[in-house]
Amino acid sequence: MKIALLGYGKMGKVIERIALERGHEIVLKKDESNSFEGLSTADVAIDFSVPTAAVDNISNSFNANVPVVSGTTGWLEHYDEMVALCNEKQSGFISSSNFSLGVNIFFELNEYLAKIMSQFDSYNVSMEEIHHTQKLDAPSGTAISLAKGVIENSAYAKWTLEEAKKDEIFIEAKRIGDVPGTHTVTYNSIVDSIEIKHTAHNREGFALGAVIAAEWLAGKKGVFTMKDVLNLK
Numbered sequence: 001m002k003i004a005l006l007g008y009g010k011m012g013k014v015i016e017r018i019a020l021e022r023g024h025e026i027v028l029k030k031d032e033s034n035s036f037e038g039l040s041t042a043d044v045a046i047d048f049s050v051p052t053a054a055v056d057n058i059s060n061s062f063n064a065n066v067p068v069v070s071g072t073t074g075w076l077e078h079y080d081e082m083v084a085l086c087n088e089k090q091s092g093f094i095s096s097s098n099f100s101l102g103v104n105i106f107f108e109l110n111e112y113l114a115k116i117m118s119q120f121d122s123y124n125v126s127m128e129e130i131h132h133t134q135k136l137d138a139p140s141g142t143a144i145s146l147a148k149g150v151i152e153n154s155a156y157a158k159w160t161l162e163e164a165k166k167d168e169i170f171i172e173a174k175r176i177g178d179v180p181g182t183h184t185v186t187y188n189s190i191v192d193s194i195e196i197k198h199t200a201h202n203r204e205g206f207a208l209g210a211v212i213a214a215e216w217l218a219g220k221k222g223v224f225t226m227k228d229v230l231n232l233k
Contacts, residue, residue, distance in 0.1 A: 001218055003211075004028035004042035004066065006057040007049030011071070014207040015046055022211060030057065040064040044092075044214045051075040051137065058082050058093075067092030067221075069214045071099050071206065073141030083223050092220045094229065097141030099209030103183075104226045106198040110146050110185055113196060114153035123187040123194070125150055126164070130174040130182040138173040142183055147171060150185070180206075 001024045005012045008031045016026055028038040028045075032053070039045065045061040047054060051074030061068045062085050070093075079095065086093040098104070117123055129143040139147075139161065147159035147169050157167040164170035180200040187194040200206070209226070216229045227233045 001025070001215065002027045002041060002043045003214060004030065004039050004045040004061070006030045006045050006047040006061070007053070007072065009048070011048040011203055011207060014203045015048065015210055018204070018207050019046075019211050019214075022215075024211070036060050036064070039066060042066050043218050044069060046070075046210055046214055047072050048210070054078075055082065059085060062086055062089040062091045062093075065089065065091065067217050068094070069099075069210055069217055070095040071097075071210055073097050073144075074137035076141075086223055090221050092217045093223045094213050094217055094225065096213070096226050097145040098181075098206065099213055099226065100200060100205035101209050101212075101230065102205055103142060103181075103198055103200075104209070104230055104232065106183070106196070107145060107149055108232055109196055111149040111153050113185070113187075113194075114150040117187050117194070118154040120189075122189045124164075124189070125154075125156065125185065125187050126170045126172070127159075127186070128172045128174065128182075128184045130176055130179050132178045132180065133175045135175060138175065139171045140173070140181070140183075142181065143171050143173065146183060146185060 003024050008029045027041050045066050045068045047057045047070040049072050054072040054075040055078045058068050129140045159169040159171050182199045184197040213229050
């Protein structure tokens, strides 16, 4: 499979290595210093860039008839536009806040736990996320996805980075050293606490999941999620 890498930072380089190990070819390594030349020859594009570049990367891919796997976060106010363009061009699209196989299992656990805990109003839920100091958005896309998973399965209405009201989920966003990503969901009451936690040890899991998603998406048309890729629906 021919892959265009849109974003060639730390994650892009790990994705490149894993893709090559799995027998794929890299036809474009896009960063701010070069053009989209070679994009149209790709079977799929993998976008791990920055929020300000994501929409341009995704748009150019769809216009070149290339499906997109996007792991960039912080641009989702334009998500519906990209979905519309994907459908207009009859392309394929997977956007996820986190492609790690373990994190996507964690998402499922989070939703299941939220359904159970919604019956017990003596518990308050909060979240903590820790990432490296180079991460541009806070809270992380993964933390927002976790919060949405709780909101969709409980009486909570929204998340906040400030002091939480009764119907809000407090997210504490920390930026420390070179931490790949740690996410904790805690249900706390006067008598006890229940906690689920995912800790990434390196970037390998994110990169492998993105390549697996690209392999799955190649040749498909439509908008999908990691639930489709991992058959979690």
